[in-house]
Amino acid sequence: MTPCREGRYADPNLTELELAATVWLDGFYQLEHLFNTRTWAVELSMGQASPELRFAALTHDAERFFPGGPSDTPENGFDNPDYLFAHSIRSADIVEQWLRQQPRVEEAFVRRVRALILRHEVGGGWEADVLQAADSLSFLEIFDWLTVDWVRRGIYTHDQAREKLRYSLERIRPPLAVKLALPLYEAAVNTLASADTLDVDLKWRRQVAGSRRFQLGLG
Numbered sequence: 719m720t721p722c723r724e725g726r727y728a729d730p731n732l733t734e735l736e737l738a739a740t741v742w743l744d745g746f747y748q749l750e751h752l753f754n755t756r757t758w759a760v761e762l763s764m765g766q767a768s769p770e771l772r773f774a775a776l777t778h779d780a781e782r783f784f785p786g787g788p789s790d791t792p793e794n795g796f797d798n799p800d801y802l803f804a805h806s807i808r809s810a811d812i813v814e815q816w817l818r819q820q821p822r823v824e825e826a827f828v829r830r831v832r833a834l835i836l837r838h839e840v841g842g843g844w845e846a847d848v849l850q851a852a853d854s855l856s857f858l859e860i861f862d863w864l865t866v867d868w869v870r871r872g873i874y875t876h877d878q879a880r881e882k883l884r885y886s887l888e889r890i891r892p893p894l895a896v897k898l899a900l901p902l903y904e905a906a907v908n909t910l911a912s913a914d915t916l917d918v919d920l921k922w923r924r925q926v927a928g929s930r931r932f933q934l935g936l937g
């Protein structure tokens with residue numbers, strides 16, 4: 719048996735509640751994005767990220783795992799408030815409902831996580847701005863394959879997929895995050911530019927992105 723390398727998101731600071739949430743969301747193709755958003759939120763907060771911010775980062779897109787929500791490939795632009803609000807409210811509702819089923823979770827925690835998830839697309843206040851920026855940094859860093867997938871499947875044209883990358887970059891507010899995002903943006907744009915020729919197994923890529931076992935490096 720091949721020895722197992724530690725997963726990128728194995729982190730002794732993950733709380734029991736956070737680990738339980740990753741069990742809940744295991745198999746979701748955005749699981750890697752959620753882990754990665756949490757990592758960026760911690761980095762942008764210089765180690766001062768609150769437990770609520772970390773948890774909100776780890777779950778902010780949860781609704782997309784459960785059928786019945788708005789399409790995750792909107793037709794009317796990525797900055798369409800109808801889409802952004804529907805997505806954010808549904809995620810906040812679903813995460814709140816899950817949190818209320820967990821033992822020993824304080825009311826103030828639930829309310830703060832809900833408020834942050836509601837704001838994750840639009841920012842507003844320092845922590846929500848950090849969450850929004852972390853979400854963008856994560857999209858640019860690890861979802862370049864998704865833009866290639868969109869183009870290959872004919873969901874978006876090259877230009878439309880590129881618009882998503884630009885939107886992700888331009889909505890970032892904290893100056894440090896903008897600086898960190900620029901090289902990621904450039905790399906993602908280059909990956910997208912090679913969408914027709916890039917040698918990547920997108921089915922496998924989607925699978926590992928959703929695998930808790932892979933992301934945490936669990937044997």
Ligand SMILES: [Fe+2]
Binds near residue numbers: 751755
């Ligand atoms: Fe996200």
